Amino acid sequence: MKVIYTDSLVIGGGLAGLRIAIASRQRGYDTIVLSLMPAKRSHSAAAQGGMQASLGASIKGEGDNEEVHFEDTVKGSDWGCDQDVARMFVNTAPKAIRQLTAWGVPWSRVKKGDRQVVINGKKVTITEKNEAHGLITSRDFGGTKKWRTCFTSDGTGHTMLYAMDNKAIELGIPVHERKEAIALIHEDGVCHGAVVRDLVTGELIAYVAKATTIATGGYGRLYAVSTNAVISEGMGTAIALETGVATLGNMEAVQFHPTAIVPVGILTTEGCRGDGGLLLDKDGYRFMPDYEPDKKELASRDVVSRRMTEHIRKGKGVSSRYGDHLWLDITLLGKEHINKNLREVKEICEYFLGIDPVKEYIPVRPTQHYSMGGVRTKATGESPNLKGLFSAGEAACWDMHGFNRLGGNSVAETVVAGMIVGEYVADHCAENDLNIDTKLIEKFVRREENKIIKLLNRDVGENPFELRKEMQDIMMDKVGIFRNGADLAKAVEELKVLNQRAKNIALRNRISTSNPELVEAIRVPKMIRLAQCVAYGAMLRTESRGAHAREDFPERNDKEWLKRTLTTWSSEDNDLPEVSYEPLDIMRMEMPPGSRGYGVDNTVHHPDTEKRVAEIEEIKTAHPDADRFEMQELLNPIEIPEKFKGKNERIGRGFK
Amino acid sequence: MSDQERTLKFHILRYNPQIKGDTPTMKTYEIKEAPGMTIFIALNEIREKHDPSIQFDFICRAGICGSCAMVINGQPDLACRTLTSKFPEGEIKLLPLPGFELIGDLSVNTGKFMRQMSERVESWIHDKYAENVDLCKLEERMDPDTADEIYELERCVECGCCVSACATKRMREGFLSAVGFMRLARYALDPRDKRSDEEFYEIMGDDDGVFGCMTLLGCQDYCPKDLPHQTQIAYLRRKMAMIN
Numbered sequence: 010m011k012v013i014y015t016d017s018l019v020i021g022g023g024l025a026g027l028r029i030a031i032a033s034r035q036r037g038y039d040t041i042v043l044s045l046m047p048a049k050r051s052h053s054a055a056a057q058g059g060m061q062a063s064l065g066a067s068i069k070g071e072g073d074n075e076e077v078h079f080e081d082t083v084k085g086s087d088w089g090c091d092q093d094v095a096r097m098f099v100n101t102a103p104k105a106i107r108q109l110t111a112w113g114v115p116w117s118r119v120k121k122g123d124r125q126v127v128i129n130g131k132k133v134t135i136t137e138k139n140e141a142h143g144l145i146t147s148r149d150f151g152g153t154k155k156w157r158t159c160f161t162s163d164g165t166g167h168t169m170l171y172a173m174d175n176k177a178i179e180l181g182i183p184v185h186e187r188k189e190a191i192a193l194i195h196e197d198g199v200c201h202g203a204v205v206r207d208l209v210t211g212e213l214i215a216y217v218a219k220a221t222t223i224a225t226g227g228y229g230r231l232y233a234v235s236t237n238a239v240i241s242e243g244m245g246t247a248i249a250l251e252t253g254v255a256t257l258g259n260m261e262a263v264q265f266h267p268t269a270i271v272p273v274g275i276l277t278t279e280g281c282r283g284d285g286g287l288l289l290d291k292d293g294y295r296f297m298p299d300y301e302p303d304k305k306e307l308a309s310r311d312v313v314s315r316r317m318t319e320h321i322r323k324g325k326g327v328s329s330r331y332g333d334h335l336w337l338d339i340t341l342l343g344k345e346h347i348n349k350n351l352r353e354v355k356e357i358c359e360y361f362l363g364i365d366p367v368k369e370y371i372p373v374r375p376t377q378h379y380s381m382g383g384v385r386t387k388a389t390g391e392s393p394n395l396k397g398l399f400s401a402g403e404a405a406c407w408d409m410h411g412f413n414r415l416g417g418n419s420v421a422e423t424v425v426a427g428m429i430v431g432e433y434v435a436d437h438c439a440e441n442d443l444n445i446d447t448k449l450i451e452k453f454v455r456r457e458e459n460k461i462i463k464l465l466n467r468d469v470g471e472n473p474f475e476l477r478k479e480m481q482d483i484m485m486d487k488v489g490i491f492r493n494g495a496d497l498a499k500a501v502e503e504l505k506v507l508n509q510r511a512k513n514i515a516l517r518n519r520i521s522t523s524n525p526e527l528v529e530a531i532r533v534p535k536m537i538r539l540a541q542c543v544a545y546g547a548m549l550r551t552e553s554r555g556a557h558a559r560e561d562f563p564e565r566n567d568k569e570w571l572k573r574t575l576t577t578w579s580s581e582d583n584d585l586p587e588v589s590y591e592p593l594d595i596m597r598m599e600m601p602p603g604s605r606g607y608g609v610d611n612t613v614h615h616p617d618t619e620k621r622v623a624e625i626e627e628i629k630t631a632h633p634d635a636d637r638f639e640m641q642e643l644l645n646p647i648e649i650p651e652k653f654k655g656k657n658e659r660i661g662r663g664f665k
Numbered sequence: 666m667s668d669q670e671r672t673l674k675f676h677i678l679r680y681n682p683q684i685k686g687d688t689p690t691m692k693t694y695e696i697k698e699a700p701g702m703t704i705f706i707a708l709n710e711i712r713e714k715h716d717p718s719i720q721f722d723f724i725c726r727a728g729i730c731g732s733c734a735m736v737i738n739g740q741p742d743l744a745c746r747t748l749t750s751k752f753p754e755g756e757i758k759l760l761p762l763p764g765f766e767l768i769g770d771l772s773v774n775t776g777k778f779m780r781q782m783s784e785r786v787e788s789w790i791h792d793k794y795a796e797n798v799d800l801c802k803l804e805e806r807m808d809p810d811t812a813d814e815i816y817e818l819e820r821c822v823e824c825g826c827c828v829s830a831c832a833t834k835r836m837r838e839g840f841l842s843a844v845g846f847m848r849l850a851r852y853a854l855d856p857r858d859k860r861s862d863e864e865f866y867e868i869m870g871d872d873d874g875v876f877g878c879m880t881l882l883g884c885q886d887y888c889p890k891d892l893p894h895q896t897q898i899a900y901l902r903r904k905m906a907m908i909n
């Protein structure tokens with residue numbers, strides 16, 4: 010049995026995982042990153058549009074600060090987020106982006122003087138200030154009050170990931186590629202590492218560590234059509250679930266992005282609309298202002314996706330052999346702008362659709378895009394149930410996104426969480442010894458080995474590819490943008506059956522070394538369980554919040570549902586997870602629940618909301634001279650690692 | 666796009682070095698073409714319906730991550746964004762990218778090569794003050810055009826097409842290759858990187874570096890991101906020649 014020891018084991022080589030590994034290494038701990046493929050190919054590379062940080066250097070970002078970013082994030086989450094975490098996040102995001110600048114990201118910069126932009130379908134000239142020249146610029150994104158999304162052309166994720174991985178290489182951090190974590194090693198509420206399968210040789214290796222971090226990205230591929238990479242299968246989340254101890258949070262919170270191309274589901278960035286692109290229907294009519302007169306195309310993602318779906322249902326979609334779609338029109342932005350700032354979009358249109366977006370409309374449709382749910386963690390990033398297990402990035406439910414995340418807040422989360430959680434991971438390494446009984450390691454390795462042997466020995470049984478397809482179709486048809494009780498109940502029943510069938514997978518290619526069918530057979534049962542967590546959680550949540558939209562319960566119901574869904578799966582024999590809830594305490598909220606300002610506000614309010622609003626008023630009256638920092642301290646005192654505590658400087662206002 | 670269904674013939678190199686005694690053979694698979702079909706879609710169909718053992722690497726399936734380079738009818742390219750309709754004959758021959766360690770079938774170990782390349786060119790900002798940057802303060806300014814120019818050179822996705830298309834690389838095992846030159850050009854352009862020309866010379870001033878390049882420009886022809894190899898190699902040569 011091969012065993013590899015380290016201090017900080019990081020499962021996942023995307024932005025979040027690499028940043029945690031860097032923090033561990035910089036604090037002097039031995040660290041190893043595991044990845045399914047080279048780290049630079051992680052899905053983080055696909056982020057096009059940008060990263061939110063309230064730098065406020067561009068003229069359209071003027072007046073931006075942590076407060077405004079906080080407000081947008083909480084509203085965006087439909088008050089489902091953890092406000093302590095959202096606070097840590099917005100306060101640290103400017104530092105994160107500045108650190109990445111020092112590490113080499115070639116952020117697009119402010120150019121002084123006049124420039125033409127498209128706002129609300131019209132060409133407008135804006136004038137950038139001389140003193141902002143050369144600072145990081147920003148673009149408009151959905152659901153934000155200011156232009157806050159910093160970017161590198163439309164290759165933001167690529168440049169961030171390259172800078173991050175290069176930093177990791179500089180520090181000599183080993184990335185063990187083509188390795189898949191298939192189980193966590195744990196006992197008595199403590200995690201000791203993972204059982205890992207070498208995807209080339211098939212060998213099982215135990216990685217034993219003081220701290221284990223899951224940074225494996227989202228679970229978009231539970232759906233038949235997704236903007237996500239084909240490896241975004243939620244495996245890290247699934248192995249946490251399989252411990253029976255670690256909880257997952259808000260698994261039903263799944264985001265659909267308004268503009269993925271039809272039929273393949275490749276994303277065109279929100280930057281298209283941020284930069285002035287419009288949504289048109291089959292008559293070439295711009296319909297969003299009718300639904301959302303205020304924010305129009307730049308309403309929050311979940312809202313735009315639903316409005317598009319409503320409009321298609323009214324018969325206004327463009328019909329095609331792949332079903333109805335709408336148009337994204339960026340022709341009005343002009344060739345120069347598209348070639349420079351929306352270049353990846355242009356390439357995608359050319360290669361996959363055979364069209365030129367400078368001249369033609371892009372066929373788009375809302376498509377699965379982001380997983381708000383994931384491994385539930387405390388603000389430190391550690392699992393509340395399994396000591397030594399941490400999680401960050403899209404895999405985690407650190408919970409700054411609640412039920413809907415804002416565009417640009419995700420890559421920002423990966424690096425900010427990487428910085429903050431990274432420090433707690435290092436603290437954990439400092440405070441704990443590596444002591445583990447080899448018998449325990451052996452037990453877990455043997456268990457996985459036996460599962461694989463069984464798979465390889467079974468003569469007849471289910472085809473893993475078919476099981477996956479059935480699961481993906483169920484999720485697509487019954488657990489999608491609009492949900493209802495009857496469909497969700499059906500989905501839950503059908504997934505139960507799939508869960509049983511998945512116990513009887515047989516392979517055609519029965520070898521234990523590099524074998525894609527075996528990989529599939531290991532993953533599919535895990536994916537089905539995750540899907541069940543999503544479907545069952547969605548069925549139980551009888552309200553609409555953020556991306557979770559119930560046709561039979563259209564109102565947001567704070568009175569009964571201002572709480573986070575927690576799921577565990579305690580026994581392999583079960584067909585359903587155990588679900589419990591963790592209330593969000595309004596009396597501790599910096600920003601008590603209110604309206605997001607879209608459509609009609611039919612929120613069923615919680616009695617505490619009024620109380621907290623009054624209390625905040627009192628605090629404000631009692632401290633008339635408090636500045637925004639002191640006020641935050643009074644309303645929402647948070648803990649942040651010492652090194653990230655300082656105030657952030659902005660052009661024209663210093664540290665105020 | 667025509668609605669008429671064609672039958673496509675895929676001729677694929679099959680070889681799994683993990684299986685003792687296995688030898689490379691070409692195998693043919695037939696599938697029905699679908700509208701908008703890419704080689705990504707086709708290969709997955711072959712795996713699911715015909716042969717579950719076939720190995721290949723796709724991640725983003727959108728031409729972004731650089732995983733899927735292979736030799737398609739004689740030319741290295743990203744398979745995920747290659748439409749089958751591009752081939753009027755309906756015959757598509759797929760080989761693994763040469764110049765890299767073979768993992769199996771169409772899967773090659775570009776990761777190992779690229780990590781070594783990054784270590785060799787020290788693919789990071791060299792600035793001894795970078796770690797002490799005060800993160801609270803305004804970031805260092807950069808000329809907006811310079812930022813754009815750096816991004817132009819940073820669009821490389823480490824796919825390896827340029828390496829496989831390079832005649833020099835085939836003859837000189839240790840040749841740095843275009844991907845390495847591009848990376849060096851990117852850092853040489855970046856005002857944040859404080860390396861001197863002499864330091865860059867140390868890395869590339871020999872025949873395994875930019876003086877070994879025969880400027881036949883296979884790299885430029887096959888780079889799926891259309892990076893400006895020709896101008897950058899010329900630029901590096903001039904820069905290095907000045908030191909010599």
Ligand SMILES: Cc1cc2nc3c(=O)[nH]c(=O)nc-3n(C[C@H](O)[C@H](O)[C@H](O)COP(=O)(O)OP(=O)(O)OC[C@H]3O[C@@H](n4cnc5c(N)ncnc54)[C@H](O)[C@@H]3O)c2cc1C
Nearest residue numbers: 021022023025045053056058059190226402403417419420
């Ligand atoms: C097309 C697209 C565009 C986007 N654009 C934006 C944007 O403009 N702005 C924004 O803020 N967000 C954007 N997002 C979201 C954002 O990119 C992701 O949420 C974020 O990058 C996730 O980073 P991560 O580090 O958590 O995970 P990932 O980057 O997905 O990395 C996951 C890592 O885990 C590894 N891994 C997975 N399973 C295992 C296992 N079992 N064992 C070992 N390793 C494993 C993988 O190899 C990989 O290295 C976009 C998302 C998509 C799909």
Ligand code: SF4
Nearest residue numbers: 831878880881882884
């Ligand atoms: S110009 Fe020719 S020799 Fe030089 S790197 Fe490119 S392909 Fe290789």
Ligand code: SF4
Nearest residue numbers: 821822824825827888
């Ligand atoms: S330079 Fe071009 S061909 Fe070479 S690895 Fe980069 S993207 Fe691929």
Ligand code: FES
Nearest residue numbers: 724726730731745
């Ligand atoms: S799969 Fe990412 S470039 Fe082809």
